[in-house]
Amino acid sequence: DAKTTQPPSMDCAEGRAANLPCNHSTISGNEYVYWYRQIHSQGPQYIIHGLKNNETNEMASLIITEDRKSSTLILPHATLRDTAVYYCIVGQYNNNDMRFGAGTRLTVKP
Amino acid sequence: EAQVTQNPRYLITVTGKKLTVTCSQNMNHEYMSWYRQDPGLGLRQIYYSMNVEVTDKGDVPEGYKVSRKEKRNFPLILESPSPNQTSLYFCASGGRAGNQPQHFGDGTRLSIL
Numbered sequence: 001d002a003k004t005t006q007p008p009s010m011d012c013a014e015g016r017a018a019n020l021p022c023n024h025s026t027i028s029g030n031e032y033v034y035w036y037r038q039i040h041s042q043g044p045q046y047i048i049h050g051l052k053n054n055e056t057n058e059m060a061s062l063i064i065t066e067d068r069k070s071s072t073l074i075l076p077h078a079t080l081r082d083t084a085v086y087y088c089i090v091g092q093y094n095n096n097d098m099r100f101g102a103g104t105r106l107t108v109k110p
Numbered sequence: 111e112a113q114v115t116q117n118p119r120y121l122i123t124v125t126g127k128k129l130t131v132t133c134s135q136n137m138n139h140e141y142m143s144w145y146r147q148d149p150g151l152g153l154r155q156i157y158y159s160m161n162v163e164v165t166d167k168g169d170v171p172e173g174y175k176v177s178r179k180e181k182r183n184f185p186l187i188l189e190s191p192s193p194n195q196t197s198l199y200f201c202a203s204g205g206r207a208g209n210q211p212q213h214f215g216d217g218t219r220l221s222i223l
Contacts, residue, residue: 032209043114043200043214044153051209092209096143096166100153
């Protein structure tokens, strides 16, 4: 079973920031938080990951709470092309313990 | 360019006719895995491999086989396909360290009639 909880769907206006929450209250100390997205039926695309600190790359920012029990993925200026299902996953795949849940379906609207 | 390549991308076949879906990665990754994706059921892991000659069952291995003779290749074999194996399949690979992301292929859509 997935070790995360995400809202099933969210809407965001084009050009605004999209903030996608994820709860992972049972995360252990060596488990990373990963975010992927899947546009239509394409292969999941890696976005960002982190352990404790907040992370930023060209696609997004990841904010992890101090207790690590939840995180937020931020797409700073959402575009229509960001419409996708976003998956939050915790674990270490070298332990093969990472499982995809249902994710959040983000719809960016004009 | 870092890639996970699956072939074929689409296949329609009949029950019982053995088929192989190939997966190849060019990133020298140790870890590879196969998933299937079905409506309402999400991505489910079929098999995975931690390294050459090391494979293990995922969550839904029934009806599938894999092999890992070389680091770059991880074929998925359906010895006797059945209609319930009609699905969208993804191959993924990743480095040994747990802090590296997985890379996914573009998917293979199988229809078993």
